[in-house]
Amino acid sequence: xxxRSLSRRDVLAGGAAGALTSIGGCVQNxxxxxxxxxxxxxxxxxxxxxxxxxxxxxxAKYRTTKLAIEEINRDGGILGREVDVFAPDPQSDNxxxxxxxxxxxxxxDVDALWAGYSSATRxxxxxxxxxxxxxxxxxxxxEGGVCDKTVFPLGATARQQLGAVVPYLIEEYGDRxxxxxxxxxxxxxxxxxxxxxxDEHDAxxxxxxxxxxxxxxxxxxxxxxxxxxxxxxxxxLVGQNHSSFYEQRAASGLEIPIGSSTTxxxxxxxxxxxxxxxxxxxxxxxxxxxxxxxxxxxxVERYYxxxxxxxxxxxxxxNNYFSVYMYKEAVERAGTFDQDAxxxxxxxxxxxxxxxxxxxLDPKTHHMVHNMRVGHADENHxxxxxxxxxxxxxxxxxxxxxxxxxxxxxxxxxxxxxxxI
Numbered sequence: 001x002x003x004r005s006l007s008r009r010d011v012l013a014g015g016a017a018g019a020l021t022s023i024g025g026c027v028q029n030x031x032x033x034x035x036x037x038x039x040x041x042x043x044x045x046x047x048x049x050x051x052x053x054x055x056x057x058x059x060a061k062y063r064t065t066k067l068a069i070e071e072i073n074r075d076g077g078i079l080g081r082e083v084d085v086f087a088p089d090p091q092s093d094n095x096x097x098x099x100x101x102x103x104x105x106x107x108x109d110v111d112a113l114w115a116g117y118s119s120a121t122r123x124x125x126x127x128x129x130x131x132x133x134x135x136x137x138x139x140x141x142x143e144g145g146v147c148d149k150t151v152f153p154l155g156a157t158a159r160q161q162l163g164a165v166v167p168y169l170i171e172e173y174g175d176r177x178x179x180x181x182x183x184x185x186x187x188x189x190x191x192x193x194x195x196x197x198x199d200e201h202d203a204x205x206x207x208x209x210x211x212x213x214x215x216x217x218x219x220x221x222x223x224x225x226x227x228x229x230x231x232x233x234x235x236x237l238v239g240q241n242h243s244s245f246y247e248q249r250a251a252s253g254l255e256i257p258i259g260s261s262t263t264x265x266x267x268x269x270x271x272x273x274x275x276x277x278x279x280x281x282x283x284x285x286x287x288x289x290x291x292x293x294x295x296x297x298x299x300v301e302r303y304y305x306x307x308x309x310x311x312x313x314x315x316x317x318x319n320n321y322f323s324v325y326m327y328k329e330a331v332e333r334a335g336t337f338d339q340d341a342x343x344x345x346x347x348x349x350x351x352x353x354x355x356x357x358x359x360x361l362d363p364k365t366h367h368m369v370h371n372m373r374v375g376h377a378d379e380n381h382x383x384x385x386x387x388x389x390x391x392x393x394x395x396x397x398x399x400x401x402x403x404x405x406x407x408x409x410x411x412x413x414x415x416x417x418x419x420x421i
Contacts, residue, residue, distance in 0.1 A: 041082065042077075042084065043084040043086055043111060044065075044110055044111060044113065044327075045085075045101075045110040047088070047104070047116065048061040048090070048115070048117070049062075052093070053092040057314055058092070060316070060317035061139065061317050064313070064321040065114055067302065067306050068324035069085060069324060071302075072325075078331050078332060079335070097125050098125055101115065101125045102128060105132050110134075111342075112135045112339070113129075114137045114139065114320055114323070118238075119186040120184060122138050122140075122142070129151060130151075133149070133150050135150050136152065139154050139155050139320050139323055140319075141157070141261060142157060142158070143193070144159050144393070145157075145395065145410075147399065147401035147403065147408055147410045149408070149409065150343060151366065152361075152366045153367055154323050154326075154368050155315070155316060155368075156368070156370045156372065156391075158189065158193040159394060160286070160372055160391045161261035161283075161284035161372065162197055163284070164284035165374050166259060166284075167201050168386065169257060170198070170203045173231045173232045175198075175202060175203035176206050177194065177230060178224075178225050178228050178233045178234070179205055179209070179234045180208070180233060180234070180236070181234075181237065182210070182211060182213055182238040184213070187237075187238065188210060192413070194208075196418055206229070207228045213241060214241055215241060215242070216242075216244045217244075219252075221245070222249060222252050222254050225256065226254060231256075231257075232256060233256055243267065243272070243273065246273055247273060250276055250277045255279075258278075258280065258282065259283070259284070260282070264278070264281065264285075264377065265283055265285040265314060265315040266315055266316060268311070275380050276379040276381075279379040280378070280379075281377040282376050284373075286318075286372055287315045287354075287355065288315065288375055288383070289314070290375075291356065291373075295357075299355040300313055318354065322354035346361060362392065363404060364397070364401060364402045364404065369391070369392050369393065373387075399412050
C-alpha cells in the first residue's frame with residue numbers, strides 16, 4: 001500500500017486492535033467483497049446502505065460505485081493495478097457506520113472511501129475522517145458548508161439546488177412561501193437557505209414547519225398551508241414516512257405548486273406514488289435518470305445491463321459514478337495512490353465528463369460546479385426540464401474556504417456569513 005498509509009498503519013496499530021474487536025462479526029456478515037484483510041492492492045471502501053431506512057437511495061449509490069470500478073478494472077485498472085473493494089452494508093445505522101469506518105481505515109487501510117447518505121451519517125463519521133486524514137467522498141446533495149481538507153462533498157448543495165428552484169417558482173407563482181422540512185440539521189439549514197434566497201428575491205416565508213422523520217400524518221400541516229395564503233410550498237421532507245405528505249395533499253385537494261431539493265431525484269416518488277400526488281412538483285437537481293441526453297442514455301443503459309433488478313438510478317448514484325472516475329484521474333496524474341498526493345491533484349482542478357454533462361471541481365472548496373436544472377412533474381408525473389445552468393458552490397467561496405492554502409476542518413452555516421436569518 002502507499003507509504004503514507006503504511007506509516008499511518010504503523011502509528012495506529014496499537015490502538016486499532018481494541019477498536020476492531022467489536023466489528024469483526026459484522027464485517028464478516030456484511031460481506032467483504034473480493035479481498036482478504038490487509039491485501040496488498042489498492043482498495044476503496046464503499047459504505048452505502050443496502051438495507052433498512054436508506055436502502056432506497058443507498059443501494060443505487062453502491063451499485064454505481066461498483067459499476068465504475070468494474071469498468072475501470074476491465075480497462076486495466078488504475079496505474080495498471082486492479083482496484084479492490086471493501087463494501088459491507090452499514091444498514092442505515094450510524095454506530096455501525098462508525099465501526100466500519102474505523103475498520104476501513106485501520107484494518108483495510110483503504111486508499112479512498114465513499115460513505116453515507118444522510119447528513120447525520122456524514123457527521124457521525126466526519127470526526128474519524130478528520131482525525132485520520134482519510135480521503136473521503138460524500139456524494140449526497142446536502143445543506144452545504146463543509147470545508148475540510150480531506151473531505152470532498154460532491155453532491156449539489158442547498159445553495160445550488162434551492163438557488164435554482166426557488167427563484168424559478170417566485171417568478172412563476174408569486175412571493176409568498178411556506179416551508180416544510182425534516183426536523184434535523186439538513187432540513188433546518190435548508191429552511192435557512194429558503195429564507196435567505198427569498199430575501200434576495202424580495203419574497204417572504206410566511207410559514208415554516210420542521211417535522212420529525214417518523215411523522216406520517218400531515219392533516220394539520222395541510223390545514224396550516226391552506227390558511228397561510230402561500231403562493232407555493234418549499235418541501236425538504238425526507239424518507240419513506242414523509243412521502244405520505246404528497247398523497248395526503250392530493251387527497252385533500254390542496255392545489256398549490258411545490259418546490260423541493262429532495263423529492264423525485266433521490267427517492268423517485270414520481271414513479272412510486274400514483275398520480276396526481278406529485279402534480280406541479282418542481283425540483284432543483286443536477287441529475288435525474290430521465291435527463292434527455294445521449295450521454296445519459298448510454299449511462300442508464302449500462303447501469304441496467306449490470307443491475308437488471310434495479311428500480312431507479314438516482315442523483316446520488318450518478319455522483320458516486322463520476323467521482324470514482326475523478327479519483328482515477330487524480331491518482332493517474334499523481335502517479336501514486338498516496339492520499340496527500342491525490343488530494344493535491346484534486347486541488348489542482350479536474351474536469352469530468354459526467355452523465356449530467358461536463359462539470360468541474362472547485363479546487364478551493366472541494367465542491368463541484370454542477371449543471372443545475374429545474375425538473376417539473378405534471379398531473380400524470382411526466383417530467384420536463386428547464387434549461388440547465390452552471391451554479392458555483394458560492395457559499396463556501398463567500399466564506400473564503402481555501403483548502404489548498406488553509407487546510408481547516410469546519411462546517412459553516414448560512415448565518416455565519418449572511419447573518420440575520
